Structure formats: C-alpha cells, structure tokens
Amino acid sequence: MSVHAQAIEEEGHGTGSLGVPNLKLAMWAFLGSECMFFGSLIGTYFFYHDHSLAGPLPKDVFSIGITSISTFLLLMSSLTMALGVDAMRRANAKRSRNFVWGTALLGLTFVGFQVFEFHHFVTTKGLTLATSLFGSSFYVMTGFHGAHVTVGVIWLSIVGWMIHRGHFGQEKAINVEVSGLYWHFVDIVWIVIFTFVYLLEFAK
Amino acid sequence: MSHPIEHGEAHSHVGLYLKTGAVLTVLTALEVGALFVPDLKPVLPPALIGMAVIKFALVIGMFMHLRDDKPIFRFLFMVPLALAVLSFIAMAFLAIVHYEPFGIGYVVTALQKAEGFVPPSTTAPAEPAWPEDKLLAAYAESDKTAHEKGKAIFAASCVSCHRADGGGMPGLGPNMTDNCYKHGGKLGEMYNTISTGVAGTAMPPWSASMKAEQMRDVLYYVRSLRGQNVAGGKACEGSAVAE
Numbered sequence: 001m002s003v004h005a006q007a008i009e010e011e012g013h014g015t016g017s018l019g020v021p022n023l024k025l026a027m028w029a030f031l032g033s034e035c036m037f038f039g040s041l042i043g044t045y046f047f048y049h050d051h052s053l054a055g056p057l058p059k060d061v062f063s064i065g066i067t068s069i070s071t072f073l074l075l076m077s078s079l080t081m082a083l084g085v086d087a088m089r090r091a092n093a094k095r096s097r098n099f100v101w102g103t104a105l106l107g108l109t110f111v112g113f114q115v116f117e118f119h120h121f122v123t124t125k126g127l128t129l130a131t132s133l134f135g136s137s138f139y140v141m142t143g144f145h146g147a148h149v150t151v152g153v154i155w156l157s158i159v160g161w162m163i164h165r166g167h168f169g170q171e172k173a174i175n176v177e178v179s180g181l182y183w184h185f186v187d188i189v190w191i192v193i194f195t196f197v198y199l200l201e202f203a204k
Numbered sequence: 205m206s207h208p209i210e211h212g213e214a215h216s217h218v219g220l221y222l223k224t225g226a227v228l229t230v231l232t233a234l235e236v237g238a239l240f241v242p243d244l245k246p247v248l249p250p251a252l253i254g255m256a257v258i259k260f261a262l263v264i265g266m267f268m269h270l271r272d273d274k275p276i277f278r279f280l281f282m283v284p285l286a287l288a289v290l291s292f293i294a295m296a297f298l299a300i301v302h303y304e305p306f307g308i309g310y311v312v313t314a315l316q317k318a319e320g321f322v323p324p325s326t327t328a329p330a331e332p333a334w335p336e337d338k339l340l341a342a343y344a345e346s347d348k349t350a351h352e353k354g355k356a357i358f359a360a361s362c363v364s365c366h367r368a369d370g371g372g373m374p375g376l377g378p379n380m381t382d383n384c385y386k387h388g389g390k391l392g393e394m395y396n397t398i399s400t401g402v403a404g405t406a407m408p409p410w411s412a413s414m415k416a417e418q419m420r421d422v423l424y425y426v427r428s429l430r431g432q433n434v435a436g437g438k439a440c441e442g443s444a445v446a447e
Contacts (some may be wrong), residue, residue: 018276020274025276025280028276028277029280032280032281033284035284035285035288036288036291039287039288040291042292043295043296046295047296075232075259076225078225078228079221079222082221082224082266082267083218083221086216086217086221180268181268184264184267187263188259188260188264191263192256194256195235195253195255196256199235199236200252200253202239203249203252204249
C-alpha cells in the first residue's frame with residue numbers, strides 16, 4: 001500500500017499533498033482568517049472606547065456576576081467538546097454523542113444569557129446599536145460572537161444527530177474533530193472578550 | 205506518534221482534558237475574584253491579561269492540539285493571530301497618539317494636559333471658566349510654528365466663510381481682522397466658539413473634526429489677526445473689545 005493510500009485509510013478522509021486531511025486544513029485556514037475578523041472587531045471596540053457622547057457607559061451596563069456564569073459555561077463546553085472528540089477517537093459513539101449534545105446545550109445556554117443581556121441593555125439601560133460608539137461597537141462585536149456560537153450550536157446538534165444515527169463512526173472522527181476546532185475557537189474569542197471588554201473595564 | 209487521530213486503540217486524553225478544564229476554572233475564578241480585592245488594583249490589568257493569555261494558550265494547545273499537531277496547522281493559525289494582535293496594538297496606539305475628535309470632554313482634557321488649563325464647564329460653554337490670564341500667557345509664549353499651523357488650518361477649513369485674508373463674507377462668517385466679536389473676544393470664548401460652533405449658523409462644532417492642538421493653533425492664528433483691519437473687510441458685528 002502506498003504511503004498516500006495509507007494516509008487516506010488512516011484519516012478516513014481526503015488527504016492532500018501536504019499530508020494532512022483537507023477538511024482540517026481548511027478549518028485551520030478559516031480559523032486564521034477568523035482571528036483577523038475578531039481582532040478587528042475587538043480593536044474597533046477599543047478604538048472607540050471612552051469616546052461615546054451619549055447614553056450609558058460600559059460600567060453602567062455590565063454585570064460581572066451574570067457574565068462570569070455564562071463565561072464559565074462556555075469554558076466548560078470546550079471541555080465537554082474535547083471529551084466528545086476523544087470518545088469518538090476511541091470508537092465510543094454513544095459517549096461522544098452525549099458530550100457533543102451536552103456541548104451544544106451549554107452553548108445554547110450561553111446564547112440564552114446573551115439574549116437576556118442584550119434585551120436588558122436595550123429595554124432597561126437604554127443602550128441600542130445606534131445610541132453611541134460604545135453601543136455600536138459593543139453590539140457588533142459581541143453580536144458576531146453570539147452568531148458564531150449559534151452556528152456552532154446548530155452544527156454540533158447535527159453532528160450529534162449524525163453520530164446518533166450511526167453516520168459518524170470512528171472512521172469519520174475527523175468530522176467531529178473539525179466541528180470541535182470551530183467550537184474551541186469560539187471559546188477562545190470569548191476568553192479575550194471577557195477579559196478585555198468586561199474585566200478590564202472594572203480593573204481601572 | 206503525536207497525531208490526535210489514530211486508528212485502533214488510541215490512547216485517551218481524558219485525564220489531560222480534565223486537568224486543563226480544572227486549570228481553566230481556577231484561572232477564571234481568580235480573574236473574577238481579583239476584581240474584588242482592592243489591594244490588587246495596581247497589578248490587575250497585567251495580571252488579567254496574563255491569565256487570559258494562559259487560558260487562550262491552554263485551549264488552543266490542549267483542546268485544539270496545536271501543541272503537538274502538524275506544524276502546518278500552527279502556521280495557519282499563529283501567523284494570522286500574530287497579525288491580528290499587531291493590528292490591535294496599532295489601533296490602540298493610534299487611539300492614544302491622536303487625540304480623538306469624538307468627545308469634547310476628551311479635547312478639553314487634552315488641552316488641559318498640554319498647557320495646564322483649568323477645564324471649562326462643558327455644559328455651559330457660553331461662560332468659559334478658563335482663567336483668561338493663563339490663556340493669554342500661553343498665547344504670548346506660543347511659538348511661531350503654532351501660528352503657522354493655525355494659518356494652514358484656517359486656509360483649509362475657515363476661508364470658505366471667513367475669506368482668505370480673514371475679512372469675512374456677506375451673509376456668512378464675520379470679519380476676523382477687526383476687533384468686534386459676536387460671541388466674545390476672550391481666548392476662552394473664542395476657543396469655545398471654534399470648538400462647539402454656533403447653533404443656527406454656518407459655524408460648525410470643529411471639535412467634531414479637529415484635534416485639540418489644531419483648534420488651539422487656529423485660535424492663536426485667528427487671535428493674531430485682530431486689529432489688522434484688512435481692506436474690504438466686513439463691517440463690525442457683535443461688540444468691540446477694548447484691547
């Protein structure tokens with residue numbers, strides 16, 4: 001068996017000239033571009049920081065308690081995701097499905113917290129997308145992150161369903177792994193936003 | 205073999221993942237807890253950023269296997285990440301170096317820092333609270349370059365209403381070369397007029413598009429025009445100042 005054919009069998013998926021699975025290569029390239037995307041959004045938030053002329057300021061609206069809980073849930077969802085990928089690598093499909101669905105559920109809870117936060121900011125605190133530079137840059141940045149989490153929740157729900165129906169077995173573990181890479185990325189973006197946007201606001 | 209996906213009896217990473225999850229939990233608890241310890245305030249920003257970097261590294265290194273996966277993945281991810289961090293730093297640097305024109309409060313603070321002024325009340329610009337003697341002293345000590353810069357700004361932004369020589373235009377800007385002022389001829393009053401504009405007229409709030417130093421420079425230049433009484437200038441508007 002040629003090395004190439006062996007690689008295909010090992011990965012159970014298309015392997016390109018770089019000797020790595022194309023799917024995984026594509027995901028890492030995508031995540032690299034996502035670094036630039038979120039880097040710009042977070043940079044823009046700080047560029048406009050302290051320049052709002054009207055409306056409530058970050059300190060008036062942020063609640064460290066609530067955001068800490070949702071942050072913790074998202075962080076733990078990365079752990080369950082890693083455990084789900086690990087279970088699939090070791091051909092434990094049922095365990096993998098449970099962890100993947102559990103991850104989606106934690107993600108959904110995070111989105112729920114964000115919907116609550118946005119609703120609270122708009123109705124009680126009077127901060128909308130058009131209120132100030134803070135409102136615009138904050139909602140665009142965290143909104144795009146929330147949209148990424150939502151996409152991840154849908155994706156993981158489908159992955160869990162595919163495992164459940166027996167479509168993804170150990171030979172297709174890379175499908176679970178790649179969805180996991182995306183999920184972990186969404187988590188690290190939040191690690192940055194939580195520290196730089198929320199915590200540092202109260203550190204001054 | 206370090207590749208995370210192996211065939212057959214791949215060894216379990218569960219122990220490593222659980223340890224990583226525990227460290228992430230402890231770090232998050234420390235981050236949030238540290239906010240409530242007043243003594244930590246001075247070291248908080250670097251400490252928080254440091255802990256975030258560790259959390260970030262743990263997730264990409266352990267959970268995403270960047271630590272021991274193929275180098276091509278590290279390359280694909282770390283290079284754009286470095287670019288993102290650099291552009292972030294560049295934006296932060298720009299925000300600090302350029303006094304941002306977005307808030308009058310910021311402009312006043314910048315001017316105050318530059319020349320030791322007492323800040324005026326931003327809510328009542330009609331009554332400047334700046335000590336005029338300090339402003340005059342700063343004006344007297346100002347060097348020629350500030351006036352030259354102010355002249356360039358005047359030529360770019362002001363001449364369409366105040367005329368190239370400052371003589372004013374009918375129905376538009378008043379004469380800057382006589383000794384009459386509609387909104388006060390003290391330096392503080394003139395600065396406020398430039399900064400906040402005049403509602404209901406063509407005079408815009410220049411703080412929306414100029415830095416504090418630019419408004420100061422143009423103020424010095426306009427002040428230096430007083431009493432030159434250029435030929436064909438507009439008649440006196442407002443009240444004449446004694447000086």
